[in-house]
Amino acid sequence: MRLRSRFLIDLGVLAENYRKLKLICPNNEVLFMVKADGYGHGATVITRFSVAELGIKEFGVATLGEAIALREEIKDLEFEIYVFSDIQLTLESAKEIYLNRRIIPVISNEGDLDYFLADPDFKHFPLVLKFNTGMNRLGLDFDKAELMAKKIKMANRHSIFHLLTHYSSASLSMKKNKRNLEQKDRFQLVKKVFRREGLELERTSIANSGAIEQGEGLEETHVRPGLMLYGPTSLIGPCRNLSRWTGQIISELETYIIRTFPVAQGMPIGYGATPVPVSGLVAIIALGYGDGLSTRYQGVHLFHNGQKGTIMGRVNMDMAQVFFAGEVGGRVKEGDRFVIWGHDSESFLLLADQSQTIPYEIFLHITSRVPKVYI
């Protein structure tokens, strides 16, 4: 465990992001995605805070195991949990878990739907269906909507607890991208078919962060934000002007400078012996890929006391070298607190763009060696 490196998570900023979200979609209920340990921020703390302080009532995870852990760790609060992909529905032990702990599987294939409908124990349990409208990953085929609706009626069920679909390209324009327009149409069609068959749709949702940021999918009862509540936009660079999102990064990743030393032009630095381009100062910081500082961050620019640095040479397991060109005039010193990212979204997105990765992955990289500290 690191002592002077911390993944600081400010729940006040999460609250502020939620308030901003509600300005975009005041009439929608929120199903908050906390899969992959709350996008790396600690699902238990994030969920507890979101129920108790923000009044969010529904949460999504990817696996049954994640859902069980949330139920185990938060026994004193009431909230719904949906399991989205790794539902293990037909596993013998899974049924009791779903029923007894009120964990709701999102059914996205016909085999699971048949199994669910055939079992009288699930007769009064919420039926949640995910349709494939073009993502082509999981999901019931949209063009089998009528068949599915008939099956459900045959099993004597009259309502769907939550009908949903997922966009493949919400990080692009919702108004111009053909796939997005097509998926939107297909989902409306599925809804129409279900209603025509006389099935009630209690809840519906289509929008993840990218769509919500563009004000799309708000005609449904629910929205399903993940990334945006943790701070970043999920739109890709060229489309960011389409986003209404003004959220702040809820976390800061900080470390400190172990050592500094002056370097002359051409001096080789660290693994791979990368020569520095001009003379300047190297600062060794106490984070490496063993902490989640990806080797992809080589070449990325980071600012320290207004001084522009560059991650130089390969990121090591336990450390990284940050190079400052020219005279730094005492602004980069041993023992200084060094911030990889702060609450400012711009600089966080710069890190993602420069390293050609995505905000989701940057958060998920952080390992257990960096203590999470909640404010």
Ligand SMILES: *Cc1c(COP(=O)(O)O)cnc(C)c1O
């Ligand atoms: C992860 C996920 C979301 C949230 O996506 P973001 O891009 O993080 O907002 C919404 N819906 C489903 C089905 C998901 O798997």
